């Protein structure tokens with residue numbers, strides 16, 4: 001697959017958007033697997049819940065944990081795009097957002113190889129990019145459809161903040177990828193009502209601690 005044809009030229013370098021990266025069946029399987037995990041797998045924050053797979057990134061190194069088979073399928077699918085400079089993905093953060101929930105402006109920081117790849121399930125959302133200055137000037141908004149993959153690299157990873165506003169519906173304003181949205185019915189709507197969204201953020205954590213079980 002040639003990723004370059006999915007580059008969004010209206011955004012700072014570099015943004016890729018692939019609609020329908022997974023099928024409806026795959027989306028359902030992801031949701032089923034995520035929701036079949038025991039309750040303690042979830043980390044509950046004030047405005048979302050999350051699950052870590054592959055370990056929890058740490059500055060001293062991530063203690064690697066085995067990745068379940070159902071999830072490895074999608075990591076392989078991302079790895080096939082060769083967007084991690086020869087490295088393989090080894091960590092997945094699953095976020096669940098109810099309609100009205102979001103994530104504050106942030107950068108993903110130095111614990112990750114500076115590439116983000118995110119699969120959206122269950123609902124669309126709008127990912128917003130802002131300048132990392134006092135004024136937090138708007139840079140661009142990206143419509144993430146369910147079943148899509150978004151890739152963030154380079155300046156867009158390191159220089160700009162990304163966030164998801166806490167709202168129950170999105171107005172389609174200043175959407176940088178509107179031309180290439182897969183579901184053309186979405187584009188003709190003025191407002192999109194959010195549902196529960198489960199996102200899989202698939203990344204590479206360079207620093208991994210090998211845990212010796214036997215000596």
Ligand SMILES: O=C(O)CCC(=O)C(=O)O
Pocket residue numbers: 093095103108118127162199201
């Ligand atoms: O859910 C998303 O698409 C974004 C999540 C995110 O930015 C993060 O967990 O760092």
Ligand SMILES: [Fe+2]
Pocket residue numbers: 106107108162
């Ligand atoms: Fe992030």
